[in-house]
Amino acid sequence: SRDQDSRTLFALENDGLRWGALSVEQSQEKKCPNCERTYGPDLEYCPFDGGVLASPAAAGAKTASGGYSVGQTVADKYTILSPPKVGHHCGVYKARDVQANRVVAFKVLHAEHKNDRAVNTRFQNEGYLLSSLTHPHIISIHDFGITKEGTQFMALKWIEGMSLADLMKQDKKVDPRRLSVVFAQVCDALSAVHQLMKIHGAVYPHHLMLTPAGSADIVTLIDFSRSQSLGVKQEDPPDLDYFGDASRGVLYASPESMTGEALDDRSDIYSLGCILYEALTGIAPFEGNNGVEIRQKHLAKKPTAPSAVTPGVRINQYVDQVILKALEKSPDKRHQTIEKFARDFKGAMAS
Template sequence: MLQVGQLVGERFRVLRTLGQGGMGTVYVAEQLGLGRHVALKVMHPHIARAPGFSERFQREAQVLARLRHPGSVEVYDYGLDSGFLYLAMELVSGETVESLLLREGAQPVPRAVDLTVQVLEVLEAAHVLGIIHRDLKPANLFLDNHEGRERVKVLDFGLAALGGELNVRLTQEGMAVGTPGFMSPEQMRGLPLDGRSDLYSVGCVLYELLTGVPPFPVAVSAEAAVAHLYRPVPPLREMRPALSIPQSLEATVMKALEKLPELRPADAAAMRQELLAVLDEPLGPAAPKKRGEGKKTERGLGLARHEVPVPKPVAGGLPVGVVASREGSTETTLVMSLSACGFQARVVSPEGPLGELGALLFVADGRESLAHARALASRPGAPPVLLCGPADDWELVTGALEGGLFDFVPLPLDSLDLTRKVSRAQKSKR
């Protein structure tokens, strides 16, 4: 860490430490000559030494300096000094949305929507420049007062955007670029990102503004990652039963939180327009549920039913095969669950022909099941293989994603999640 009084880049004198994050430490520094205070973000040395990072840092810093929006933090300068990569940025005052939520809890609908609209305005400007934030969360949204109006400032564009190409490598080293409770599924998988990844994070923030809790309020990072990858988002009224919001607002939130990017709003402008339309609607009481509606569980199947319509399987789709690493009642239960969702399903032998199947579900029994499932997936003419196992077995989950399997189906089964994934597998086989 830098010492108080240390000079960086021959023009920034360190005054005090402001905070520390995954990619660097933030200091309050004085810019000599101008006498202004700045936020000086200095990359951790092991990140700065990563191959190619220095060149990418300077290239991206130039792009970030072009991001001029009232809701973004202005970049003043950047450079390399004695092995330290630094970024000098506007120093803001006020409080974070995270502090607001801790103090007040869930926010009124108009305020929650207004704050989110302001964030989306900043993202519109950033995405035009090709800048993806990658770490949007309440702690990175700052509130200040500008001409009598509450204004949102989006922080940490620099650290988040600059970490993009290193995301997968840093994660493998145990240092994730991003926050699991707010990261999109594709970001957790290390896939290429576009602006719709940020929209997923915005959806998480808006969800917490409306309910007082994030979509998946779990403390363990691995559990949060599993939830965002595989579990349906709980309806807003399930988290806050007395919540009264327009149905169109709930629809926009749930759309932003879709697991697949193509099902989310097309871009920040589209999501912003949807939310602005919500502000024009009258706020009435929540529609009462009809008798018998809600979430039910079919005994013996562990199969959850949701208020949202379950997508129908592909008409005329090929049958789905079920294989278990150890014979037992699990295969029969899974076949019954698939049948309840509208699929043709049957238990098959792993040694038999698989080419006539549209998808194959392999029920795991321990980590050694991964090798067996991968062997089936590598057979000529094999259908897409989905591994089925406990949602809290993080090594099994990541092993499935990294091992060339089509997808992971967590237990206990969820009807909507099961239908979506098997339908996608059937379509890919066709």
Template sequence: MIGRILGNRYEIIEKIGGGGMSYVYKARCKVLNRFVAIKILRDELTSDPDFVNKFKQESLSAASLAHPNIVNIYDTGIEDDIYYIVMEYVKGETLKKYINRKGRLSEQEAIKISRQVAEALKHAHSNNIVHRDIKPHNILITEEGIAKVTDFGIARAATSSTINNTSNVIGSVHYFSPEQARGGYVDDKSDIYSLGIVMYEMVTGIVPFDADNHISVAMKQIQEKPVLPTKKAKNLNISKSYEDIIMKCLEKHQSFRYQNIDDLIKSLDSLNGFNAGNSTEDDEIIDSPTMVIPIINDDVDDDGVINIDLIDGNSNNAFKSFFGGDTEEEIKNKQKKENKPMNDAERNKNLKITVAAVLSALVIAVVGGIIAFKAIMYVPEVEVPDLRNRSEEEGKQIIEGLGLVFQVAKREYSSEYEEGKIMEQSVDEGMMLKENYPVEVVVSRGQKEIIVPNLVGSYAIEAGIILADAGLSEGTVEEENSDTVPAGQIIRQDPIQGTPANENDRVDYVVSLGPKITLVVMPGVTDLPLDAAKAYIIQYGLTVGEVTTEPSDTVEEGFVIHQSVTAGHEVALGTSIWLTVSSGKPDTEEPGTEEPGTEEPGDGNGDGEDTGASGTYPLTITLPKNKDEVYIVVQKVAEGGREIVYSNDVDTSEQSIIINLEGKGTQVFEIYIDNELYDKVEIKFE
């Protein structure tokens, strides 16, 4: 791909990453002369319509989003069976690498990144898109320290039927939610759980759940409560408030987590002091109202007398009203009659008197305006009564009769209040409210009719959730062995399914321990005749499994060479024991004694291999593309039992693996991926 130009504008420069479905390249846009990142679907997947649809889905989902904390999608296209998405090129590193490099992040830095990711999810959720795979690998940190969420490859529009009912659980096992592990309902609260895991890892440097294989991690996600971050990591210095936020995100049941991303953002903001107090309607207005103030003109006339005139009034009247005596004009006339101009002292005295009069007039006007304003704006207050245990209609009449607004906030089941009665009110009894202030109430729906759900056949780890959803609680839990019910499943319950119950009633149940296992010591049967070995095995309560033969130079024909369980080891009663029996010494023929035409393929000297001997078969297994790692088990199946010939955790980045199987003749093998049957093959060994 290096050097190739896609869409007649994007020149591929270098490969910068890859995932289960695609490769990511750095490219240069020739039209806008800027660097971009291009995600290209792997070649081997373009013939698979399911993967092509997922790839198209990623581009459609992500292209509808535009947010500073989300990697922008610029373009999409198909060229010569190459499916590609053009997106923003982010200079930086993944949050996973950032955490690994720093070990752990400070609380302030973790809060900053958490909030940016939360803002990205808020934008996605508002567009009905659930990411479904939030993890540090899908969060990029720019050189400026800005977090950007990427890879909406498994995101899809959230609808009322958003249920993952496929056999493959989508997501990354260390970060996905319990409902994803169970293949259940996935919504925006699933993203909140995954973000909680990311926050946990940022401050501790480790994930809350880990194990040797993915199945064990998934089970921990479902049933184990995470250890507090401050107890998980040594010398961890984070606030109790931030730790509480993380633990609330990691609640197993969706209803116990933050109900939406806005609530989480508010909690994060409160840690940084972003909350601002809101003034109430009762706050007193202390600012003066806007008023029209007369403009004052001042000048000195020809006689040296200062004139202060009010445009909208007469200063002479002000003098006379407030101080009595001669007005300014009368003083001037007297001075003219006496032909005596005012000296400086008289001028200053008259100026002071004039200014004092004007200011006094203004003060009285302002005070009068405030009094008039308050008289006009005054709204009488009423005392709120106790509405609890009153009917909804009665409460409405009382509230509206007081000039307030009656609103029903919600209706809830209650064992204390009868149906239609008011349970709660938003404003406490005795508070004073102004007219038209809303009073919200919660109205009882009466006692909820509860029917005991069916627990039989469910696994014990699910019982608590099933009962909580029904409004019930767990009672006494007992265990007992069962030959018919698998270990971990519920055998019976009390009360039984369908029984009417009250809220928080307890339900007892019994959990299967599986068949009772009796251990016996494996006897040694090698070097015994086959019949004697079989009788010996049966005598110990074991069963005889597959019997194979092979040549031996040291063991007489018909005698046991090898047993599948070593002598002296403890083994469960009824275990199938496989045996290998000697077929005698291998055939050896003198050179040159073969009949013509019977030579085996080889180098022409008669030393070819016997095609009836044991052979090797290269079994190729195609790996799932929606998981980073899977646990693979291969079992050889025969009438006498099964034998595990391969088991290991496998990285899916290689797309497929080859396992060299050994056997003779025709044999059947079963392939399990993450403990689910993936394929069953019949192999003929040559």
């Protein structure tokens, strides 16, 4: 089970998918150290939150011994408040900055990546990018550096609330009026990123945090670990194993990101189009039994119009057109800027 804190940074839920065989012998099962869900032996990462899967005993050991313990002070001023959320390259702890007297998300590379140049460069670039972005809808960075053990870390603003993925699991379909407000803020955040000639590279529901503010939501875009410059090939394009493991991003990844092509802001537009589709209909535009199958649908299958997927939900033809345009296989056929996408969707919702 997950309380509000444990929902804060990572969550991906999709009830329409079966990720791996669940009816296997207990000895073959793997367990996520974050959400404690169990899966078959064929998966490496939890499709719900990206945690590194292991046998139940090993998963517990990794959480307990894979990093810092609760109460420990790291980098001279960050006191660990809770066990980490364990990802592929990093762990994220809730911690207190004892000097500034504030709670932070303390993100640190796993020790085994300490000497991995590519992983360290990516982590450092994420820190540099966040340091150059000051925006109400983008996660803010307070500090980044190197621990005494020689691993890179960053201290980020701690976001209270739930992710859009949590909301989509809770409500299945998001109220269109609420979604419109969320969408506008996401577009505003992505506009700031794109103006720096960067892409986010991982626009997924679990990277969109929602903090209640009266009757509305304040959106915060998090996790810039896959961000890169516009117009260059993806630094680590996903391979078949990546998708065979049903990685959490496959539901929202653009076709060009799956084939190692140069990426630009239109890749983020595609991912956001996938989110809009699922939030309105309760169903992702492309689903399947495994990541490879979903990947192939992104590359070759034409999506069904949102209004045809859920006939009981009123989605007008203009909304259909805007979302389907965002989901075009060719970037040249999509909205060419995030600002245009935002205007078109706002106009369609008002029609």
